[in-house]
Amino acid sequence: MARSPGESLPAQGKLPVVLTINGKRAQLGVAPWTTLLDALRDHLDLTGTKKGCDHGQCGACTVLLNGRRINSCLTFAVMQDGAEITTVEGLAANGSLHPVQQAFIDHDAFQCGYCTSGQICSAVGLISEGRAKSAAEIRELMSGNICRCGAYPNIVAAIQQAMGKP
Amino acid sequence: MKPVNFAYEKPRHLDDALRLLGNGSQAKVLAGGQSLGPMLNMRLVQPDLIVDITALDALKHCEKQQDFLVLGACITHADIEDGRVPDVTNGAMAAVACGIAYRAVRNRGTIGGSLTNADPSADWISALAALGADAIVRGKDTRTIPVESYVTGALETSLGENELLEAIRVPAHSKKARWGYYKVCRKTGEYAHAIGAVLLDRARNVFRAVIGATERKPLVLADAKPLFQGSDDLRKFDPTAADAMLASIGMDDPLDRKIHTVALARAVQQASA
Numbered sequence: 001m002a003r004s005p006g007e008s009l010p011a012q013g014k015l016p017v018v019l020t021i022n023g024k025r026a027q028l029g030v031a032p033w034t035t036l037l038d039a040l041r042d043h044l045d046l047t048g049t050k051k052g053c054d055h056g057q058c059g060a061c062t063v064l065l066n067g068r069r070i071n072s073c074l075t076f077a078v079m080q081d082g083a084e085i086t087t088v089e090g091l092a093a094n095g096s097l098h099p100v101q102q103a104f105i106d107h108d109a110f111q112c113g114y115c116t117s118g119q120i121c122s123a124v125g126l127i128s129e130g131r132a133k134s135a136a137e138i139r140e141l142m143s144g145n146i147c148r149c150g151a152y153p154n155i156v157a158a159i160q161q162a163m164g165k166p
Numbered sequence: 167m168k169p170v171n172f173a174y175e176k177p178r179h180l181d182d183a184l185r186l187l188g189n190g191s192q193a194k195v196l197a198g199g200q201s202l203g204p205m206l207n208m209r210l211v212q213p214d215l216i217v218d219i220t221a222l223d224a225l226k227h228c229e230k231q232q233d234f235l236v237l238g239a240c241i242t243h244a245d246i247e248d249g250r251v252p253d254v255t256n257g258a259m260a261a262v263a264c265g266i267a268y269r270a271v272r273n274r275g276t277i278g279g280s281l282t283n284a285d286p287s288a289d290w291i292s293a294l295a296a297l298g299a300d301a302i303v304r305g306k307d308t309r310t311i312p313v314e315s316y317v318t319g320a321l322e323t324s325l326g327e328n329e330l331l332e333a334i335r336v337p338a339h340s341k342k343a344r345w346g347y348y349k350v351c352r353k354t355g356e357y358a359h360a361i362g363a364v365l366l367d368r369a370r371n372v373f374r375a376v377i378g379a380t381e382r383k384p385l386v387l388a389d390a391k392p393l394f395q396g397s398d399d400l401r402k403f404d405p406t407a408a409d410a411m412l413a414s415i416g417m418d419d420p421l422d423r424k425i426h427t428v429a430l431a432r433a434v435q436q437a438s439a
Contacts, residue, residue, distance in 0.1 A: 015174065031171065032174030033168065033169040033170065033172055033174075033206075035203075038168070054208075055203070055208065056268075059268070065273075069273060070270050071271065073203070074203035074204065075203070076174070078174050078218075079196075122270065140354060143355050144271065145268075
């Protein structure tokens with residue numbers, strides 16, 4: 001049933017959520033309908049994670065949840081109370097880029113850059129899964145991350161470099 | 167895009183979850199959220215209450231029994247793909263799981279959620295029907311029903327308002343069981359245009375076939391012999407029999423029937439290899 005604008009909210013207000021984001025503890029009060037993506041961007045000013053399609057088709061919002069890649073548009077922040085989230089902002093360590101970030105620069109693996117943070121987080125997840133070996137397997141397992149500029153050959157080459165493959 | 171305002175509950179006990187669902191509000195059950203999430207974001211569903219069932223231990227429980235594997239409804243596709251749960255199907259379920267959508271979706275999406283969403287083009291409603299699996303439904307009582315009866319139509323199940331899908335029960339294959347599963351997709355990760363599945367397990371006297379992604383509930387043959395000239399010989403697959411069956415359930419477009427018949431033929435080919 002559609003609700004008309006201005007109709008009163010359900011009685012429940014904001015809910016407390018504790019997330020560990022890029023190694024730092026963050027305590028938030030969020031409405032239950034706030035996606036993890038909106039919480040990152042609007043509540044925590046972590047705008048590296050992008051909003052693309054908002055229904056899990058494009059991968060621009062990919063982050064790592066307890067080490068596994070997920071679409072942050074398809075989970076609510078309240079669901080992830082206590083979880084560890086890594087976004088593109090949290091990959092570099094001690095002043096050096098993450099090997100995947102460096103490889104994307106080395107291989108010019110982007111054009112407009114909108115999908116890039118999602119591509120990079122997804123690639124970090126892919127490498128830790130350890131399943132992809134060949135270029136074909138990388139393409140298959142990166143299929144949830146769309147690049148409308150078509151930088152795919154460079155993205156695959158960058159991931160191969162980060163995996164230590166020639 | 168933003169979902170409508172809703173209240174949120176994350177019950178710790180199954181009985182609490184059932185009570186929340188039964189209190190008359192427009193409640194939606196949320197598991198992995200990979201189908202419900204897009205529907206909420208696009209406001210195709212506008213619930214008053216979201217009941218998050220991912221904290222219910224009973225729904226993450228897995229148990230290998232003598233002839234069955236019981237998989238909790240909140241087991242993810244990636245759990246199955248990666249072998250974090252036991253397998254009784256000689257790898258058939260892992261092969262289905264690794265073809266579902268994209269890895270980021272598989273990390274969150276659940277077998278029970280996919281089955282209960284009952285999208286005709288999704289994988290588990292066809293694959294589990296072909297495997298001869300049962301749905302274990304918890305309400306006031308527990309009922310165990312075959313997957314093909316659990317799914318009653320496109321996006322429809324026999325789940326009552328005060329019921330939850332607790333687990334899936336998958337019968338164990340014998341060592342020599344033959345399995346084939348093929349889906350027609352134009353690109354990796356999209357919903358299927360056609361699905362074919364076949365299971366021949368002579369040791370258990372099982373020969374099942376499914377044609378799925380038909381815009382209605384999958385066509386399930388608990389006895390697949392009519393598709394094989396009355397035999398249980400995979401080499402005798404008769405595409406004209408499949409075509410006639412598809413016509414009889416109202417698939418009028420010959421091209422549609424052809425694609426579905428080919429999907430099944432390729433599943434049969436896999437099973438014979």
